[in-house]
Amino acid sequence: MKKIVALAILVVSSFIGQAVAAELKVGHVDFRVLVYKSPQYTSVQEKLRKEFKERGESLEAMLKDREALVQKAQKEAATLSQEQKIDMSRQVTEKEAAIKLKKKAFDEDFQRRQAEETKILQAQVLAAVDAYAKEHKYSMIANRQSLVWADPALDITQQVLAKLNASAGK
Numbered sequence: 001m002k003k004i005v006a007l008a009i010l011v012v013s014s015f016i017g018q019a020v021a022a023e024l025k026v027g028h029v030d031f032r033v034l035v036y037k038s039p040q041y042t043s044v045q046e047k048l049r050k051e052f053k054e055r056g057e058s059l060e061a062m063l064k065d066r067e068a069l070v071q072k073a074q075k076e077a078a079t080l081s082q083e084q085k086i087d088m089s090r091q092v093t094e095k096e097a098a099i100k101l102k103k104k105a106f107d108e109d110f111q112r113r114q115a116e117e118t119k120i121l122q123a124q125v126l127a128a129v130d131a132y133a134k135e136h137k138y139s140m141i142a143n144r145q146s147l148v149w150a151d152p153a154l155d156i157t158q159q160v161l162a163k164l165n166a167s168a169g170k
Contacts, residue, residue, distance in 0.1 A: 025137060027156040030144040034125045034161055035118075039168035044117045051113065055106055062102065066095040125160075128167065132160045 035041055073080075073088040080088070133141050144150065144157070 024139045026140050026142070027133075027138055027154050028142045028144050028147060028150050029129055029155070029157045029160055031122075031125065031129075032145070033157050034129070034164065035121060037161060038121070038125060038164045040121055040124055040164065043168070044121055048110070048113060048117060052106070052110055055109075059099070059102055059106055062095065062099050066092065066099060069095060125164065128164050129160050132156065132163050 069088070069092055073085070073092065077085065129141055132138075141156070142150070144155070
């Protein structure tokens with residue numbers, strides 16, 4: 001009798017599992033592809049390039065000035081007095097310190113702004129995935145990097161990317 005009850009429970013549970021699975025619509029996306037191939041990523045990169053262009057050019061000008069001073073010191077080394085050599089060496093050292101400080105500030109500011117813009121972009125991509133999921137009645141969409149294996153037929157990355165492209169065109 002116990003065997004019959006156990007068999008009945010097994011049969012009923014398999015039918016319930018199949019019914020639930022039939023209603024479950026699952027897909028996966030490659031989030032990195034969505035971020036880096038989106039037109040929004042290109043516009044963020046362009047925005048940052050414009051924002052930091054002037055500071056980058058200023059830094060390059062400082063590097064050229066330092067290089068010119070070094071070349072001048074090397075060229076005139078034979079005719080300079082010891083005091084002039086020391087003075088020129090100090091000028092080079094001061095320029096190098098200023099460049100190092102300015103480059104560090106530039107790098108930190110750029111990384112901070114890039115992180116801010118990336119966070120906004122990731123939110124936009126996540127919203128596009130969410131909108132696509134709701135529109136097509138998905139029960140679950142997973143990030144490809146989190147999966148050990150998934151059927152390529154469940155990959156909806158290109159469809160969501162098309163949605164991102166369409167929203168960028170608005």
